[in-house]
Amino acid sequence: DIVMTQSPDSLAVSLGERATITCKSSESVFYSAISKNYLGWYQQKPGQPPKVLIYWASTRESGVPDRFSGSGSGTDFTLTISSLQAEDVAVYFCQQYYSYPWTFGQGTKVEIK
């Protein structure tokens, strides 16, 4: 199985400041056939299902605010919230869909400082 490790487990950021979450996979998730990283980022608010924010490591899902961005390739990835808003308080997960079984990071809880 590909192990996904996120850091930090939690972080507190002031409103309007930048939040950065990293995700490391135990194997490369780069799919050379289409030159894409098979890595997604999800946001989960309390009592709600996860919602995809980013796929292919850096492509924003339709309707996702542009303050969310993803970067990285191979085994190292980053989710950045450029200017934290109150509605961004949530747990964020990365997920690889390169090989079965699909696996998720343990989650990063983002709070307001």
Next chain:
Amino acid sequence: QVQLQESGPGLLRPSETLSLTCTVSGGSVNSNSYYWNWIRQPPGEGLEWIGGVSYSRTTFYNPSLQSRVTISLDTSTNRFSLKVRSLTAADTAVYYCAREGDFWTGHRHLDHWGQGTLVTVSS
């Protein structure tokens, strides 16, 4: 807009079998573009992929659960289902169904999720 909705019992006893159904609206489970998945989340914990099924009824399972799990597709009712046998307290979780995006274009992230249903295993 595709919508998914889980249904099934909320409370089961150890050793029983869990049966959940996911009803899909606004799209067809028979489409050759999408796979259909089950994911679970124990209270206060992270996400675990259980398995999935393709339009052609090919199934994919997490090895950690494979011996106890069956996922199936019912095109006549536009639903897919999950069975988990020999339940223990460790199977207590919110169970989600989710659609995997267009296989042929590589959009294999989980782009639509149900709201989830809490299943508690307790004697």
